[in-house]
Amino acid sequence: MPAPTKPAPTKPTALFDRTHEWAELARFCSEPAPGLRVGVVRGRRRHGKSFLLEHLCRTVGGVYTLALQQSRVMALDRFADSLAQGLGFRVGRFTSWVEAMDTAADLLTSRRGDGTPPLLVLDEFPYLVAHSPELPSVLQALYDQRGPSSGKPPLRIVLCGSAMSTMSTLLAGDQALRGRAMIDMRIGPFGFRDAAEYWGLADAPGTAFLVDAVLGGAPGYRDVVGDPPEPAAGEDGFYEWLARSVFNPSHILFTEPEYLLAEDPRISDRATYHAIWEAVASGAATPTQIGGLVGMDAKSLTYHLNIMKAAAFIRYDQDLLLQRKPVITVADPIVRFHDLIVRPNLVDFEMREGRAAWERSRETFSSKVLGPHFEDLARQWTLRYGRERGLDDIGQVGTTTVPCREHRGHEVDVVALSRESRARDKRARITLLGEAKATNKSRTTADLLRLEHIRDLLCAQGWDAEGCVLALYTRSEPAPDLVAAAKEGRVLVVTMAEMYGAGPAPSPLTPPPRPR
Incomplete structure (x- = not known):
């Protein structure tokens, strides 16, 4: 009978946000399935990868080792020290990564624990690969010996790094670890x-x-x-x-x-x-x-x-x-x-x-x-928080350029397609056209007229944009005529406070725009 699955460990209070990332890693570490499973965590420096993985190791009793820019011999000694500190006893020195990884796997899986699979985290993995390019192949061989189909005791290994060009190719093409990782997680910056x-x-x-x-x-x-x-x-x-x-x-x-x-x-x-x-x-x-x-x-x-x-x-x-x-x-x-x-x-x-x-x-x-930056935040808001203002059919969000003989073209800051539509498909249905302005100048109905003109151009060019929402994202307070147009349902006005969720909820007297 398979071992019962323990509840995933609770996210520490010291971790801000990262709810989904913690849930995925905690599930990865707590599932009692047999054999070795590998995870990859990558992201830019200062995005909190190490902080997250250190807390994960503390929570599940894993072994965490942070690689430095040092020689191969020094790196092996540092790994031995980290392993000894995690196990509570000396493990000696290693002369190769084959010996190091085999010994680590044997010692970690031999420990009697509470049923949680042992965890080993190799942080800043690219520093190790720089002087030991054979290391991915060593892990490949370890996986082939101890993988899920081997029936051997559970073991989890997480490889983490900030050198994105190295980490992004770790699982690509004909690389040694291709097809052997269960998790490939990218840790990005916080949303705004x-x-x-x-x-x-x-x-x-x-x-x-x-x-x-x-x-x-x-x-x-x-x-x-x-x-x-x-x-x-x-x-x-x-x-x-x-x-x-x-x-x-x-x-x-x-x-x-x-x-x-x-x-x-x-x-x-x-x-x-x-x-x-x-x-x-x-x-x-x-x-x-x-x-x-x-x-x-x-x-x-x-x-x-x-x-x-x-x-x-x-x-x-x-x-x-x-x-x-x-x-x-x-x-x-x-x-x-x-x-x-x-x-x-x-x-x-x-x-x-x-x-x-x-x-x-x-x-x-x-x-x-x-x-x-304000334009980028407007696109993020539309995708993540648009439902707060009644935008229920938002799929892909991006930008576009609309040809116009009269004005030599228009750059549109925010374009959203319906959920079932595909980008660059003439059959796509446009559900929102928006313009984002970060200046201190109050936006007026002149900005709305420009959006209406762009919508009409798109319709004339064969796009399904007739019923799209017209939106103005503004850093300053909108002018009275624009507020009146919003109350009439002609335009959706999104202020800075509303984008950040800091302003009052939209009044029921100012519903989101209706299709024409």
Whole structure:
């Protein structure tokens, strides 16, 4: 008879959010199925992977070992020490990873426990692979000897790492561990609402938005900013917060992009990758445009762009309606902020003359940092929280460009398809068209007329957009004429407070827009 399944361990109170990630890992570790099962956890630095796995090991009595950038012999000794500390007795020295993993498996499965499968976590796994490239094959052989079909005692191994280009290919193609992992989990940043709560800014959406636009949702940044971690209210409070963190040449965040690039072992010529980052942050969205700014042809950039994509340093956003080349954007808000604000004024910040540099950069910050970030948050809100305003048929959410002879085309910030529709399919039904504005200018019915014009263009081009919701996402209070149009059901107006869930619930007198 199979062993009874124990209840999954409860998430520790010290862990903020990560409810789904904890549930998956806890289930993985608590199921009593026989044999070895392997899990992979990957994500960028400062996203809380190690914190999560350390708590998991403490909860289930697992063995956690954190690899360092050191020699093969030193790494084997460190692994032996971690194993000894977890077991409570010395295990001697290892001369090879075959010996190390076989011994660890034997000792862990021989322990009499409470029925929970023993757990071994190898954190920063890419550091081990760098000097011991045979290690994935060693784990493959261990799996083939002790896998689920072997009938041997249960054992769980989790491989974790921040070098995304290494971790993302660990299970790909003809790699040794291909087909042998049960879990491939990516730990990402917090969503913008969770990040606001984590920073203690749930009731201050304006400040939460500024913090998110600079640092994103990586939880590790809060601990390194200092005390207090959050900015004081007002423009002066926000500048003082920047001045003691991102603008401070003595602070770790001043050189954060350097640390991010150092994560990937394949990146040696960092100047080229910094140039690519800066070009993309400035608005270059295709290999040709990037090459023009960097001084390389598009073909020569292919290798570098592929590495940056695999490492999650850049992302490729596909047009939701049209078959066009994807738009390349910077994935990390802090990198975008550095490339647009810090690097162009590096001398000023190093000389502690940041105030003047910040004043010169305010327009860039507004148009190239806050604007794109607000648009991204509007798309996130539509996908995750749109049901709060009656948006019940939201499938894929993205952007598009609508041809227009009169205006030379329109870029649409938010486009949503119905749940049953597929992207770039002419039969798709468009359920929402939206525009997001991060400026302090009040939005009026002129913005609504533009959306109505875009909707009519799409209908004339054969798209099913007749009954779509028209939405305006605004950082400022809407003008009275727009409020009146919202009450009439012509437009859905989403304020910053509503996006963050900090504002009052929409009045029943202002229902969501109705199909025309």
